[in-house]
Amino acid sequence: MLALQKVRPGAGVELRAIETLNSAPPGEVLVRVHSAGICGTDLHIAEWTPGYEPMESAMPVTLGHEFSGTIADVGDGVNRSLIGTRVTARPSTTCGKCAACLAGDEDNCSNRKGVGIGRNGAFTEFVCVPYGNCHALPDELDMDIAALTEPMTVCEEAVTTADVRPGQKILVIGPGFIGQGIAVLARAKGADVVVMGRDDAPRLTALQAIGFEHLVDTTKVPMDEALSKLGPFDAIIEAAGVPALVQATIPHLRKRGIFTVVGIHSRPAEIDLVSLVRMHQQIRGSYRAPPQAWDKVIAFLAANQSMMSRLISHRLPLADAMSGFKAAHERLATKVMLQVGGAA
Ligand SMILES: [Zn+2]
Ligand SMILES: [Zn+2]
Numbered sequence: 368m369l370a371l372q373k374v375r376p377g378a379g380v381e382l383r384a385i386e387t388l389n390s391a392p393p394g395e396v397l398v399r400v401h402s403a404g405i406c407g408t409d410l411h412i413a414e415w416t417p418g419y420e421p422m423e424s425a426m427p428v429t430l431g432h433e434f435s436g437t438i439a440d441v442g443d444g445v446n447r448s449l450i451g452t453r454v455t456a457r458p459s460t461t462c463g464k465c466a467a468c469l470a471g472d473e474d475n476c477s478n479r480k481g482v483g484i485g486r487n488g489a490f491t492e493f494v495c496v497p498y499g500n501c502h503a504l505p506d507e508l509d510m511d512i513a514a515l516t517e518p519m520t521v522c523e524e525a526v527t528t529a530d531v532r533p534g535q536k537i538l539v540i541g542p543g544f545i546g547q548g549i550a551v552l553a554r555a556k557g558a559d560v561v562v563m564g565r566d567d568a569p570r571l572t573a574l575q576a577i578g579f580e581h582l583v584d585t586t587k588v589p590m591d592e593a594l595s596k597l598g599p600f601d602a603i604i605e606a607a608g609v610p611a612l613v614q615a616t617i618p619h620l621r622k623r624g625i626f627t628v629v630g631i632h633s634r635p636a637e638i639d640l641v642s643l644v645r646m647h648q649q650i651r652g653s654y655r656a657p658p659q660a661w662d663k664v665i666a667f668l669a670a671n672q673s674m675m676s677r678l679i680s681h682r683l684p685l686a687d688a689m690s691g692f693k694a695a696h697e698r699l700a701t702k703v704m705l706q707v708g709g710a711a
Contacts, residue, residue, distance in 0.1 A: 368384070368385060368386075368491055368492040368493065369491060369686065370384075370385045370429040371429065371491070372385070372426075373422065373427065373430055374426060375427075376415060376423050378413070378414055378415045380688075380689075380692065383427075385429070385491070387493065388495060389493070390442070391440055391442035391495045393443040394442055394443070394497055395441075395497050395498060396442065396497075397493055397495055398434075398496060399438075399492065400431075400434055400494055400707040401434075401436045402435050402514040402704050402706055403434035403435075403488075403514055403704070404433040404434070404515065404544075404679075404703065404705070405692060405702075406433055406518055406544070407695075409430050409431070409432075409695075410692065410695055411631075412484070414696075417633070422484060425480075428483075428484070428488070429483065429487040431482075431488035431489035431490035431494070432482050432488050433458075433489075433517040433518055434455065434456070434488075434494070435504065435510045435511075436455075437453050438454060445498045452501075453506075453510070454504060455501070455517070455661075455665070456482065457500045457517070458481050458488070459480075459481055459500075460479065460480050460482060460496070460497055462477075462478035462479075462480075464478070482494065482500075489707070491707070502516070502661045502665060504665060507669060508665065508672070511679055511704050512668050512669075512672050512675050512679075516668060518548060519667070521548070522548030522551070522552050523656055523660045524653050524657075525549050525604055525629045526552045526553050526556065526604070527656075528627050528651050529604050529627040529653070530602070531558050531602060532556065532558070532601075533557030533558065534558070534559070535558045535602060536600045537561070537603075537604065538602075538603045539553070539560060539561070539563070539606065540609075540616060541564060541605065542562050542564035542571050542573075542574060542582075543698075543701070546604075546607070547562075547573065547574060547701060549604050551577070551674070551675075551678075553604070555671075558601075560579065561581040561597045562579060563584075563590070563594070565584065566586045566698075569698070569700075569701070570701050573680065576677055577674050591618075594616065594619040598619040602624060603616055603619070603625075603626045604627045605626070605630050607630050610634050611636070613626070613628070613636040614639060617638070617648070620648055622647055623647045623649075624648050625649045625651060626649065626650045626651070628650065628651070628652050629654075678701050679704045680694075680699070680700045681703040682706055683705055687705075
């Protein structure tokens with residue numbers, strides 16, 4: 368079967384033929400992949416930005432951690448009646464053996480492995496995942512939309528961390544898929560949402576198409592001027608990973624406002640803490656969502672399919688994965704969905 372793999376440390380990914388998987392180990396299921404999205408993490412891995420060195424021991428490893436598919440076979444200990452179930456899966460797998468796992472604190476597992484990062488992922492026809500990581504999909508949920516579950520759980524967690532409430536004014540920095548998803552979920556909570564980007568016309572246009580009116584492109588208008596008009600904000604959620612934008616936007620945060628960092632920053636940010644103290648503001652970080660968030664997000668996706676479908680900018684066969692990576696890298700894409708196909 369064809370697989371998009373990280374073969375060696377350094378820049379690049381390879382589309383190569385690998386042996387077809389046809390069974391799952393004990394406790395796991397074999398999923399025939401239908402759709403798998405390319406995300407920022409995949410781009411970082413392809414470019415080999417610092418922080419992914421631990422992947423080296425898993426190479427060659429198939430990438431792809433945002434996916435949907437159908438259970439094609441089950442390993443020992445998993446009920447065979449699950450074959451045919453349409454699922455998505457939490458990519459983060461835990462070991463069940465370390466001190467944290469044994470204490471029931473799986474979130475702090477010291478041997479965590481990500482599907483599509485530390486173990487084989489979904490940019491291929493078949494992937495194995497622990498059955499406990501799977502979430503069943505409602506019949507009416509389109510498989511491409513279902514593959515948005517993982518990134519949308521990151522967005523859901525960000526909106527929860529930021530404590531977004533009805534009637535609040537929220538600024539989302541960065542119109543990539545995570546920023547877009549945060550905007551969508553914050554709006555669904557009744558907030559008034561502004562999204563800011565820089566040189567991001569295709570991605571801001573996608574937001575406009577789903578009804579967002581307050582969009583700021585700082586290549587066209589000075590940032591402070593635009594934010595002064597639209598703010599101040601009860602919460603700012605940062606999903607751009609640009610350190611300088613933290614301090615540059617905090618002056619537009621209300622007293623007692625919450626600044627939530629979601630982007631991965633390659634450098635430290637300099638922040639005026641005196642003003643932060645006097646304004647009684649908070650800075651919070653937000654990362655992986657708890658398992659309970661998954662079914663909530665799946666229900667949201669099922670109820671909002673036509674809107675979410677407009678955030679998938681490219682649908683490509685696996686064989687065209689390289690051009691999908693290129694479009695995502697050039698920020699032309701909102702979300703590239705690789706349609707591996709096969710599932711009913
Ligand atoms: Zn991702
Ligand atoms: Zn563990």
